[in-house]
Amino acid sequence: MPSPSPTLDLLSAKLAHGERLSPDDGLFLYQDAPLEWLKERASEKRIAKHGNEAYFNRNIHFEPTNICIYACKFCAFYRPPKAANDPESGAWDYSFEDLEAKLAQYPVGSITEIHITGGVHPDRGVEYGEALCAFIKKLRPEIHVKAFTAVEIAYFAKKSGIEIPEALARLKAAGLDSIPGGGAEIFDPEVRKRIAGGKSPAHTWLDVHAMVHAAGLFSNATMLYGHVEKFEHRIDHMLRLRDLQDKTGGFKSFIPLRYRNDANALSHLAEVRPEDDLRNYAVARLFLDNIPHLKAYWAMLGLDLATEALEYGVDDLDGTVDDTTRIYSMAGGPSHPTASVLILEDAIRSKGRTPVERDSQYAKLG
Ligand code: V47
Ligand code: SF4
Numbered sequence: 001m002p003s004p005s006p007t008l009d010l011l012s013a014k015l016a017h018g019e020r021l022s023p024d025d026g027l028f029l030y031q032d033a034p035l036e037w038l039k040e041r042a043s044e045k046r047i048a049k050h051g052n053e054a055y056f057n058r059n060i061h062f063e064p065t066n067i068c069i070y071a072c073k074f075c076a077f078y079r080p081p082k083a084a085n086d087p088e089s090g091a092w093d094y095s096f097e098d099l100e101a102k103l104a105q106y107p108v109g110s111i112t113e114i115h116i117t118g119g120v121h122p123d124r125g126v127e128y129g130e131a132l133c134a135f136i137k138k139l140r141p142e143i144h145v146k147a148f149t150a151v152e153i154a155y156f157a158k159k160s161g162i163e164i165p166e167a168l169a170r171l172k173a174a175g176l177d178s179i180p181g182g183g184a185e186i187f188d189p190e191v192r193k194r195i196a197g198g199k200s201p202a203h204t205w206l207d208v209h210a211m212v213h214a215a216g217l218f219s220n221a222t223m224l225y226g227h228v229e230k231f232e233h234r235i236d237h238m239l240r241l242r243d244l245q246d247k248t249g250g251f252k253s254f255i256p257l258r259y260r261n262d263a264n265a266l267s268h269l270a271e272v273r274p275e276d277d278l279r280n281y282a283v284a285r286l287f288l289d290n291i292p293h294l295k296a297y298w299a300m301l302g303l304d305l306a307t308e309a310l311e312y313g314v315d316d317l318d319g320t321v322d323d324t325t326r327i328y329s330m331a332g333g334p335s336h337p338t339a340s341v342l343i344l345e346d347a348i349r350s351k352g353r354t355p356v357e358r359d360s361q362y363a364k365l366g
Helices: 006-016 023-031 035-050 096-102 125-141 148-160 163-172 189-196 203-215 231-248 274-287 303-309 341-349
Strands: 055-058 059-062 113-116 144-147 218-225 251-258 316-319 354-355
Touching: 006 023, 006 035, 023 218, 023 231, 023 274, 035 055, 035 148, 055 189, 055 341, 059 096, 096 125, 096 274, 125 144, 125 148, 125 163, 148 203, 163 203, 203 218, 203 231, 218 231, 231 251, 231 274, 231 341, 274 303, 303 316, 341 354
Parallel strands: 055 316, 055 354, 059 113, 113 144, 218 251
Antiparallel strands: none
């Protein structure tokens, strides 16, 4: 029987031999590959890497402030510094005592990680980041502190008048364990300018992560998609991550984030369809071949679609979250994102996978 597509046959052979896909191959996958074919190839790759297991962790988020010097167009979360004292503005700025009260809700052993990201507050340098990490470690030394995006860290260093490696060394000494993948958005300069004009450029994000890895810490990487970018921009984004990962090996997880269109300056844009999300996960699994874990962040996507994504190359659903994030609920994600361990385990089992609780470095727990 004649083959439906010589290019698909070629790509199947490349993947079967563990050959790396070129940017043109990646583009073909986005534009022309049937979704069923992508699902099968991505599942083969995730099984080769992780067997039948799918991961989750027990975590909470802490978003210290939504006051931000930047004004990314896709962001429903930030409030400008002038809103800080306006009770009607929706701005917040939590104290360390607020954080202590939040942590007190979680007995020792009930969470393994705190994920901290927030607005880039104009007054905060590295001293703030150090104090926050040290405060958490003093209260709860057993909790992994995954904190501050590359954008926040670049600003800490600038505000304190020091180089980024020094800022990182100080944060690490104070208790920082890893950094999250936020702030990457889309690296292409034109698209970045249109959606996140003013925010630090792609090379700063990549440089900060390279320095994080050189400091002996690991990090994650995100990609915000489904707004004004084209498929070539997504490929360019993943290519830059793939190149850096070849050099440092310091990324643990890649987290594609679908643009959500509630209450922000790009709300006129429609969101992409669930099948586009699934295609994006599968392409990421095949093209971005050197970042071990592919995460469907259910608090952004909804648990049903994140569960479906387990069939498209995803091996991690993130964590229990427990209604501690507002970045997505303010932009159109689930309004009170919380999942018990049982809910996450059931979701994973519903796809015939074995649930595995992990720590922040993906060591298996229990
Ligand atoms: O960089 C903001 C995104 C990111 C919207 O490392 C939006 O484990 C969609 O980094 N629609 C921050 N996305 C969140 C983040 C993250 C999340 C989960 C896990 C990890 C990890 C990191 O949130 C921002 C931006 O790309 N974001 N607004 C929006 N309207
Ligand atoms: Fe600020 Fe981050 Fe929102 Fe951009 S995405 S406006 S940097 S909080």
